Amino acid sequence: MKIKILRQVAPFTEAYWETFSAEVPEEMSVAGLISHLNYNDDITTIEGKKTTRIGWECSCLQGVCGGCAMVICGVPALACETFVRDLVKKPDDVITIEPLKKFPVIHDLVVDRTGIQENLKKSNIYIGEYTQQEEKEFSHQYAAAKCLKCGLCLEVCPNYARGEHFYGALFANDCYLVATRSKEKSPHIKEVYKEHFGRSCSKSLSCMDVCPMNIPTIASIAKMNRG
Numbered sequence: 001m002k003i004k005i006l007r008q009v010a011p012f013t014e015a016y017w018e019t020f021s022a023e024v025p026e027e028m029s030v031a032g033l034i035s036h037l038n039y040n041d042d043i044t045t046i047e048g049k050k051t052t053r054i055g056w057e058c059s060c061l062q063g064v065c066g067g068c069a070m071v072i073c074g075v076p077a078l079a080c081e082t083f084v085r086d087l088v089k090k091p092d093d094v095i096t097i098e099p100l101k102k103f104p105v106i107h108d109l110v111v112d113r114t115g116i117q118e119n120l121k122k123s124n125i126y127i128g129e130y131t132q133q134e135e136k137e138f139s140h141q142y143a144a145a146k147c148l149k150c151g152l153c154l155e156v157c158p159n160y161a162r163g164e165h166f167y168g169a170l171f172a173n174d175c176y177l178v179a180t181r182s183k184e185k186s187p188h189i190k191e192v193y194k195e196h197f198g199r200s201c202s203k204s205l206s207c208m209d210v211c212p213m214n215i216p217t218i219a220s221i222a223k224m225n226r227g
């Protein structure tokens with residue numbers, strides 16, 4: 001099979017495509033596929049040109065760290081949870097792999113997602129002193145707290161642009177968690193939520209389509225809008 005990867009040597013340098021060939025089991029994940037391409041010291045493209053190892057990042061390889069988020073065949077996804085069998089249906093199908101486009105590229109498929117945490121810090125989104133509230137919220141609190149901060153929801157969001165005031169679905173979930181776990185911060189959080197999410201979300205719900213943890217963000221939005 002052919003694998004086409006968008007590469008970039010360093011930040012602010014020109015990106016370029018390289019194509020590789022590999023025969024791997026269809027049960028292999030994209031993370032495994034990239035590791036397979038990187039296995040030998042002498043890495044060559046399909047044209048026989050020598051090249052360097054493909055830069056990417058991961059931690060758990062079990063779908064719980066979010067480190068291997070990238071765009072695979074045009075769809076934002078985790079490489080460890082995306083499998084060759086779902087991408088290649090015909091012998092001439094090509095697997096394309098790109099870095100997330102809404103974050104600065106560091107090297108190849110590695111991007112800088114520190115902006116996610118910076119937005120939370122600027123908005124003072126943290127629980128502080130925990131105050132247990134209504135038991136009926138426990139189930140959704142658990143679901144919302146599973147957010148990996150992988151950035152897939154921001155990548156696919158039609159309203160999110162780096163450096164703008166709209167912070168995206170993961171921000172809405174974090175606002176909900178703070179609002180329902182910290183009584184003294186609840187009024188502040190609701191105002192910040194309106195400023196950085198509530199007034200700009202177009203409810204396309206594409207964030208829920210790509211979320212690897214299947215977080216029902218629409219429920220967080222509904223609960224925050226109710227206040």
